[in-house]
Every structure is written in structure tokens, then in C-alpha cells.
Amino acid sequence: MRMMLVGSGAVGECIVKMLKERDEAREWFEFCLLCDISLERAEEVQRNLNDARFYAEYLDATKKEEIKKLIKEYNIDFVMDASSPFCANYIFDAAFESGVDYSNMGTWSVPKENPAYGLGIENSYDEVMTAYNFDRDDAWRNQGNTALICLGIDPGVVNVFAKYLCKYEFDEVEELHVRDGGNLEVAGEEDDIVFGFNVWTVLDGVMNPNVEYDKDRGGFLVEKPFAGQEVFCMPEVGDNTFVKVEHEETVTMPRYLSQYGLKRCTFKISLDEKLIQALKVLDHLHLNTTKKVKVGDVEVVPRDVIAACAPAPKNIKDEMSGEMVVGVLAIGKKDGKTKKIMMYQSYSNEEAMKRFSMQAVVAQTGFGAALAIELYAKGIYRKPGVFSLEAFEPEPYLALMNETGFTYAFREYE
Secondary structure, eight states, X not given: OEEEEEOOSHHHHHHHHHHHHHTTTOSSOOEEEEEESOHHHHHHHHHHHOOTTEEEEEOOTTOHHHHHHHHHHTTOOEEEEOSOGGGHHHHHXXXXXXXXXXXXXXXXXXXOSSOOOEEOGGGTEEEOTTHHHHTTHHHHHHHTOEEEOOOSIIIIIHHHHHHHHHHHTOSEEEEEEEEEEEOOEEOSOTTOOOOOXXXXXXXXXXXXXXXXXXXXXXXXXXXXXXXXXXXXXXXXTEEEEEEEOOOTHHHHHHHHHGGGTOOEEEEEEEOOHHHHHXXXXXXXXXXXXOSOEEETTEEEOHHHHHHHHSOOGGGOSTTEESEEEEEEEXXXXXXXXXXXXXXXXXXXXXXXXXXXXXXXXXXHHHHXXXXXXXXXXXXXXXXXXXXXXXXXXXXXXXXXXXXXXXOOEEEEOO
């Protein structure tokens, strides 16, 4: 595999660190071109890796022809998009037009300026998450290339968990609820606001309308940001306060898992109360917009300003303590009785720092993507078309999780 990594941020670096660790013998990971809008950052990752397989280049990922040029110049056969969400479609198209395989960590969505909310996802979005990719499934199949979308921890690992639960733990699965929680804390001033992940991704997920799937109510339901707040007891860390956010699982799980009886699917994340309040203020001030506004003689995108000013996730390391707990709560029937069980993965910041010198949110996301890429490179998760991970058998992925020490567990609920 000759890979191009588009986006050499914290998660991108974690992905290639793990791929390097997994294939020191260079049996399936031959070369990697590290690309970033900051050449300095790409070169920093290259130095950190200290391996001749890695080379750094400047790349503006919104310039499709520049992506294609580098693919051709370096004889790339697989593109991994670890860039900001607004770059996703340019990279996806560049890979297709170059005749190479592709993967990403999430998809691009565009809410309407005045979302309708309620039933019907198309009434609230000009571009629905995953639609740009899945609408081109036939073209990728006909061309014979693979596109793996939504790799990471969630989406990614949780999609594998959902498929496993449907296959082995139930006679019929009625509900799947992804929960992203934990008890991570960052040392510092009491009022500090911390983004543990790509700032653009956080803003997209939390401040866009959120989507849930409910077959009995007609399909996809769209609500305003911060809806569905609840307290739920997560394994190992206890009560977390959750809110709904926009996430691809609510679209991909019904696509692939309805055959098991799925009627409802939600995604909720536990956010620090200070961050929630800060995001609400930004929303009320319309600073969440992606449209340019004129300030004096220049035009700026307010979200770009927030992203530029917020602390980068790569700079939040051992200041953080605690653990991430991410899983899927499945509800259904087994032997005629109602069953409620969560399959989850827990990862401490201490372990993340020890293994990757990165904080837990970044590491958990990075290893989730790296395992899927390894299975792709070995020909196991590879077939023509556009797929998320529910389309594949879960056993090879779970075996790699155990082999690499990223173990998972189960908890049953009353």
C-alpha cells in the first residue's frame, strides 16, 4: 500500500504511528505521503516517525487538481482523508478521478439556512451526511475501486460493535444507541474551554441539526442542536450527561442493519458543561456560520476564527486525566425476552500518553481508523463500492483489537 495521508494533525499522526508499528517488516505498508496545509506540521510528523517510508508535502485539500497531481507523482494507490470535514468531497473526488482507493473519518454535511426540523432529513439539509459518498456507490463499483467511509472510534469501531451485536447477541435488534462518554478532565483554570478533537468537527457535529432514525415515526427525524439531554450510566465511569449531535451512525446503521429488525438509532455525546454553554453562546451570536462575513476590508469565516483561536488537540496531552468510554447500547429480543446490552471500548489518557504520546480522544480515534486500514491493506475489508464498516464482517476487526491491546467489553442493563 502506497498511502497518501491528507491532514497531518493529531489524529492523522496517530494513524500513521500505529500503521508503522503494525508493519515494521514493510509487508503491506510500503510508503506514506504526509500532506497538510502546514508543511511545517507535516515535516514535524515525518521527523517524529523517523522512518524512510514517510515523506512530507504541502497540500491545500480544497484544491482537487493538486491532490490528483500528488497522487500521480508519488504513485499513490490509497488516500486517507484525516482533514477537516469541509475538505472531504474534494479528496473523495480526487481519489475517484485518479482511480485509487480511499477512506475518510467522517463526511461533509450542509444544513439549510433555515432547517425545517421534524420528519424528513432532506427538509433540513442541503447536503445530507454520507449522501455525497453513497450516491456515487455505483460509479465506484463500476470503476472497481473501494471507498471506506467513517473510520475512527465513532463512527468506526462502534459500527463494528453494532454489527457484532446484531449478529450474535440477539434474535432481533430493535434499537441501537451510540454513546460517547467518559470522565476526562483537563488541568488548568476552572473556566478553560477545551476541544478534545478537531475544532471544525466538533462545531459541525454539535451545532448542526441532529438526526435520529425512528422507523415507527416515519424515518429520519431532525431536531435543534443540544436536544435529547439525558443522564446515562456508562460502564466504568458512571453517570454522564448526554446530548444528541449530528453523527453518521444514525444514517449508516439503518442502511446496513435494518435486516436485523432495527427500528431506532440515536447518537449522543457527553460534553463538558462549560463547552456546551460556550457553544450555545457562539450559536446565539451566529458565530457558528460557515459563510464569510466582512470585517473591515477583509472577509472571514467565523468558524475559521474559532478554530484558529481554540487550543489544538495535539497540544492537550498529559494535562488530561481519566478515560474515554465509547460504545453501542443495543435493545432487542433474545429467546423471547427483552435484552439490553452495551458493547464498549474504554481507553485511559495515561495509556494513550504512554503508547502514542497523545491524549485519549485522539488515540482512540486514530487506532480505530488504523485497524480498518490494516484490514483494507491485507485485502480483507476491500471490495468495489462505497461502504461504512457495517458492510463487513466484524470478526477480523475485533481480532485485531484484541491483538493490539485495544480491548472491548460488554455490560448488560436491567
